[in-house]
Amino acid sequence: MLLLRKAIISNSKRFKTNWIQPEGYDTGIKVYNCVTRTKVPLVVANKSCVTMYTCGPTVYDSAHIVRVTDNMTLIVKFIKKLFDEKFAYKSEDGSVYFDVSQYENYGKLQKIGENTLEVNTGGIKNSPADFALWKAAKPNEPYWDSFFGPGRPGWHIECSALAGNIIGSSVDIHAGGIDLRFPHHENEEAQSCTFFSKPQWVNYWLHTGHLHLRDSVKMSKSLKNTISIQDMLKTVNPVVFRVACLLSHYRSNIEYSSDLIFTAEKVLSGIKNFTDDCNSFLKGQLQSTIDNKSLIESLSETMTAVDNALQDDFNTPVVIESIHHLMTVTNKMLHTPSTNSNYLNHSVYVTAVMNFVLEIFKVFGVDVLSKQINDKEVNDYSDIIDVLIKFRQNVRQLGISERNENALKLCDETRDELRNLGVYIKDHGKISSWSR
Ligand SMILES: [Zn+2]
Numbered sequence: 064m065l066l067l068r069k070a071i072i073s074n075s076k077r078f079k080t081n082w083i084q085p086e087g088y089d090t091g092i093k094v095y096n097c098v099t100r101t102k103v104p105l106v107v108a109n110k111s112c113v114t115m116y117t118c119g120p121t122v123y124d125s126a127h128i129v130r131v132t133d134n135m136t137l138i139v140k141f142i143k144k145l146f147d148e149k150f151a152y153k154s155e156d157g158s159v160y161f162d163v164s165q166y167e168n169y170g171k172l173q174k175i176g177e178n179t180l181e182v183n184t185g186g187i188k189n190s191p192a193d194f195a196l197w198k199a200a201k202p203n204e205p206y207w208d209s210f211f212g213p214g215r216p217g218w219h220i221e222c223s224a225l226a227g228n229i230i231g232s233s234v235d236i237h238a239g240g241i242d243l244r245f246p247h248h249e250n251e252e253a254q255s256c257t258f259f260s261k262p263q264w265v266n267y268w269l270h271t272g273h274l275h276l277r278d279s280v281k282m283s284k285s286l287k288n289t290i291s292i293q294d295m296l297k298t299v300n301p302v303v304f305r306v307a308c309l310l311s312h313y314r315s316n317i318e319y320s321s322d323l324i325f326t327a328e329k330v331l332s333g334i335k336n337f338t339d340d341c342n343s344f345l346k347g348q349l350q351s352t353i354d355n356k357s358l359i360e361s362l363s364e365t366m367t368a369v370d371n372a373l374q375d376d377f378n379t380p381v382v383i384e385s386i387h388h389l390m391t392v393t394n395k396m397l398h399t400p401s402t403n404s405n406y407l408n409h410s411v412y413v414t415a416v417m418n419f420v421l422e423i424f425k426v427f428g429v430d431v432l433s434k435q436i437n438d439k440e441v442n443d444y445s446d447i448i449d450v451l452i453k454f455r456q457n458v459r460q461l462g463i464s465e466r467n468e469n470a471l472k473l474c475d476e477t478r479d480e481l482r483n484l485g486v487y488i489k490d491h492g493k494i495s496s497w498s499r
Pocket residue numbers: 117118119222239247
């Protein structure tokens with residue numbers, strides 16, 4: 064094996080390099096780079112457009128949208144170029160293998176031990192590290208005719224051909240699950256660098272953690288511990304699942320459980336309640352003591368914290384934590400009743416805080432006020448509800464001042480009935496506000 068490794072290195076005609084920081088627009092973001100094993104500046108080719116290719120999960124299910132079978136001609140052309148330029152060879156059984164000895168940078172993404180190279184020594188390859196570009200047809204398996212004879216593409220060539228065709232000879236970001244780093248992405252990089260005659264095809268490889276079931280290892284079809292996307296969506300709102308993903312860093316594993324979904328739902332309803340209270344305040348229904356100086360300071364600090372967290376390898380859990388802190392500070396002020404009888408303390412900063420919170424979640428694809436989340440569709444009878452709430456508030460104030468328990472009981476009944484219709488009344492001392 065040692066001799067083999069030496070042979071690979073001495074025979075190399077290609078590039079020997081580590082990671083090359085690309086030229087272009089520095090986004091100010093730092094991302095984890097599996098080649099350098101450090102966080103590095105994210106520099107993209109164009110300021111206004113990032114090219115990104117993501118491998119689908121290996122779930123053998125309807126999550127896939129890019130069909131390999133629709134792109135067979137493209138894939139065969141890709142292999143033929145490697146074959147014609149002698150970076151690939153045909154084995155005895157009619158399969159075509161990539162010749163790893165022609166590519167010196169093999170093991171760039173994941174340091175390869177000799178044990179790894181010993182895998183798949185079938186005897187028909189020149190070297191154990193060589194991988195299939197085209198697999199010769201076997202009985203009872205689907206196959207396509209090609210220049211090399213009947214067969215089907217190797218697993219790795221599919222993504223190289225598709226991404227190379229769509230994006231080209233340089234890709235800003237290529238993503239996928241951490242299990243795809245080796246051998247899939249390693250092989251993609253090797254064959255694409257060779258195809259395009261470049262020392263680096265993908266500038267940034269980003270890998271996500273796995274989704275685990277509680278008390279289980281990675282979800283995998285072979286382990287029969289998967290939940291299909293369709294089944295999950297029967298009970299979980301997709302926006303809630305998106306929030307659940309934001310609660311963990313993208314490189315971390317996620318433990319999927321009802322607790323996780325419950326937490327995500329709580330985060331969403333917390334924001335919804337918060338915006339309701341902000342709107343009640345802005346409509347003058349909620350008369351609060353707002354410390355403008357302190358609020359604008361909190362908003363400014365949160366904006367900086369969110370910016371820093373996103374620039375630090377997209378640290379979404381810190382973003383959620385920072386937003387939660389800002390909402391807690393603001394909520395405390397909103398729920399401190401004003402003692403000023405000539406109440407005119409409408410703070411523009413409450414609007415600024417609310418808009419910031421909503422905007423950040425919109426960036427993550429979560430529109431807190433969308434009907435997708437608020438699935439109980441209510442007709443917009445706001446004006447009528449306003450009149451009703453005002454009437455109830457007057458009756459209630461009368462009930463309080465005259466200590467009339469019957470009047471107060473009627474107010475409670477109206478509140479409960481409206482709740483059943485999706486209209487929520489909150490009493491704040493003698494004042495009432497409402498939300499949907
Ligand atoms: Zn792929």
